[in-house]
Each structure stands twice: as C-alpha cells, then as structure tokens.
Amino acid sequence: MGSRFPPLPTVSDLVRLYKLRAKKQLSQNFLLDMNLCHKLVKAAGDIGGAHVCEVGPGPGGITRAILQKDVQKLSVIELDKRFLPSLEVLQQSSAGKLDIHMGNIMKYDMESLFPESSSRVWNDKPPNIHIIGNLPFNVSTPLIIQWLEQISNRTGAWKFGRAKLTLTFQHEVARRIVADINTEDRCRLSIMCQYLCDVNLKFVIPGSAFVPPPKVDVGVVRFVPKKYPIINLPFKLVEKVTQHLFHYRQKKCIRGAQDLFPVDKPELVDEMFQIADIDPSLPCFKLGVEEVGRLCHVYQHICQRYPFIWDYNYRDQKSVYLTKLRQVDFMDQGTIT
Ligand code: SAM
Numbered sequence: 001m002g003s004r005f006p007p008l009p010t011v012s013d014l015v016r017l018y019k020l021r022a023k024k025q026l027s028q029n030f031l032l033d034m035n036l037c038h039k040l041v042k043a044a045g046d047i048g049g050a051h052v053c054e055v056g057p058g059p060g061g062i063t064r065a066i067l068q069k070d071v072q073k074l075s076v077i078e079l080d081k082r083f084l085p086s087l088e089v090l091q092q093s094s095a096g097k098l099d100i101h102m103g104n105i106m107k108y109d110m111e112s113l114f115p116e117s118s119s120r121v122w123n124d125k126p127p128n129i130h131i132i133g134n135l136p137f138n139v140s141t142p143l144i145i146q147w148l149e150q151i152s153n154r155t156g157a158w159k160f161g162r163a164k165l166t167l168t169f170q171h172e173v174a175r176r177i178v179a180d181i182n183t184e185d186r187c188r189l190s191i192m193c194q195y196l197c198d199v200n201l202k203f204v205i206p207g208s209a210f211v212p213p214p215k216v217d218v219g220v221v222r223f224v225p226k227k228y229p230i231i232n233l234p235f236k237l238v239e240k241v242t243q244h245l246f247h248y249r250q251k252k253c254i255r256g257a258q259d260l261f262p263v264d265k266p267e268l269v270d271e272m273f274q275i276a277d278i279d280p281s282l283p284c285f286k287l288g289v290e291e292v293g294r295l296c297h298v299y300q301h302i303c304q305r306y307p308f309i310w311d312y313n314y315r316d317q318k319s320v321y322l323t324k325l326r327q328v329d330f331m332d333q334g335t336i337t
Helices: 010-016 033-044 061-067 081-092 139-155 156-160 173-177 188-196 236-244 253-258 265-275 289-305 317-333
Strands: 053-054 071-077 098-102 130-134 166-171 198-205 218-223
Touching: 010 071, 033 061, 033 166, 033 198, 061 071, 061 081, 061 130, 071 081, 071 289, 081 098, 130 156, 139 156, 139 166, 139 188, 139 198, 156 218, 166 173, 173 188, 173 198, 188 198, 188 236, 188 289, 236 253, 236 289, 253 265, 265 289
Parallel strands: 053 071, 053 130, 071 098, 130 166
Antiparallel strands: 166 218, 198 218
16 A cells, blocks of 8 residues: 655646756756656556665656655655755655655765665565666666676675666667667667666657657666576676677678777687687677677687787777787787786
8 A cells, every 4th residue: 555645736836836947968857747657666566665766856756656655765866956855845744764865876876775684685586676767868878887787796786686677768778778689779788788687668658748858758668687697797898799799780790899809810700709609790780698698708718818808999009009019928928918
C-alpha cells in the first residue's frame, strides 16, 4: 500500500511558485504529468521498502511518485540549487524518508547512500536498491559508461550487489543501448551495456510530454546487472577494443581493429581474428557480444606478450613514437622498458 501525502501544491504549482524556468545547459526538461511519473516508477518494478537514489529530481514529480511507493529511504542528488525549496516541501511531508543531496552526479560516490544491511552477494537476487532518474541528456551517456565500469568492478552502488537502474535517454540512445545484433542501431554502447546487464526498453515518452518539450522522444530503459558478465575481463580493455571495432561502421570490422596495433605489426590484427575465429570482413554491427569477448581475450593475450601494445594509441603521435622505441628495445635486448 503506497503512502498518502497530505495535500501538497502540485509540481506545476511549485514550478510557478518558485519561478523554476528550465536551464538549457543543465538539460532540464521537466515531467510534470504525474501519470507518466508513476508509469516511470512502475517500470522500476517493486520498490516497496527499497533504498532508492533518484538522479536529478528537479521540481520533484518523479520524487513524489517514488515516495508514494512506501520506500524505506529516497536519496536525491540534484545539481541546481534552485530546486531545494520545492524539494524541501516534499521532504517535510516524507516522514524522514527523503534525503536531499546537492551535488554533481558525475562526481558523487553512491556507496555512501546505502546501508551495509541491504547488501547481497553478487550472485544472489538483486538487493532492494534502485537507481531511478529522468537523466539530463548532456550527462546520460558518460554517466551510464561510468556506472557500467562500477558494475564491472562491483564498486559504488554495486558494492551492495546487482542494484537495478531505471533511466531515461534520448530515444535514439535508448534504441542503441538495447539494439540486437545485425540491426541499424547496434553500436559500441549496445555491447558495453549488454555484456554487463540485461537491458530492456520499457516504454517511450513523447517529447511533447515534457516542459519545455525537447525535440526528441525519450526512452525509459531498465538495467539489471548480470550475475555473470558475458565478457569477464577488465572494463577498460573491453571498452578499448569495442571502441576500435565500432569506429568504422560501414567498413569491415578488422579496419577499426587495425588501429589497436602499430602499423608495422599488421600480423597481430590477423592473429587476433584468426585465434578468435571471427570473420574479419564482417561489419561491426554483425558482431555478437560473445564474439567481441573472444576478440578481447585474444587482444589481452597479445598485450601480455607485447606490453607496449596496451599503451599504443594510433591518434597520439607521442604514443606512436614511444611504442616504436619500446619495440626497438624489445627486439634488441629481449626486454621492455
Ligand atoms: N526529474 C525531473 C523531472 O523529471 O521533471 C527533472 C529532470 S531534468 C531532465 C534533469 C535534472 O537533472 C534537472 O533537475 C537538472 O538540474 C539535473 N542535473 C543536471 N545535471 C546534473 C548533474 N550533473 N548532477 C545532478 N543533477 C543534474
């Protein structure tokens, strides 16, 4: 049974009362339609008794919908201080359940928000911890990449187990996150999200539902971290290989992979595809997550054999120069400096 609030001004009233005009540079598009706020919170699943972190509560529509689900604790993280008074109105009627943190989510350590008692072993069912947010467009992709790294390392909110996330993205980005193999939207983000999480596009909110309306529609995506990541390797390694593989969308996937290796070591990229048993002429969007994983494993072995390969960055002339020096040293002395 959800909590009932004493009569409160509506979110639209608060926006008017506090003259909360959206700031474009903070990607502020408010969801003031409470039916949609409830629908978004419902997409997170059963959050009764949960510890929830809401990112970017703004004037507090989704915040209200979360509080009405009888959560144990709701911590909100908001960058824009102008929202403090309207959030405090909600706090006063939340029976101590709402904690307000002013800060930048990109720098916020969520580990401090959850109690040790809610912790679960990774392979157990997920803890009753949820991360929910109508994310600002300008931070949504770097933020999910940062969180995926934390999921991979089991740090931050994921120190407590496989905490679920329900987040909004521009519809186009949401489609890329969930894109299947062999589809138009398949990209680096699809692999990075899908090797670590089960992802599900729950529903789409038309841009016209927001105030002010963005030019694009918005997709609500739910992430549940997998018990066993499909690729069991360090995040940075998977990220580097995936970034290269998906660099040239229209070309053969070997084209991007070539840039992982110095030009005078072309045999290594052939070796990578041969040992991984992948057809190098495939376009990248035809690669499955397991196939990318096999390429990552071979790349890791090559880096163990020639450690200077890991530091090599084809865009960085200094790194190209240093790689050459190390190669010469490696060949001359049989050692790497
Ligand atoms: N949740 C509200 C809603 O649905 O109406 C507001 C959503 S609005 C798209 C994004 C919110 O995130 C804004 O309140 C904005 O101030 C906040 N925000 C933007 N960048 C942020 C950051 N780096 N850290 C925390 N909050 C941020």
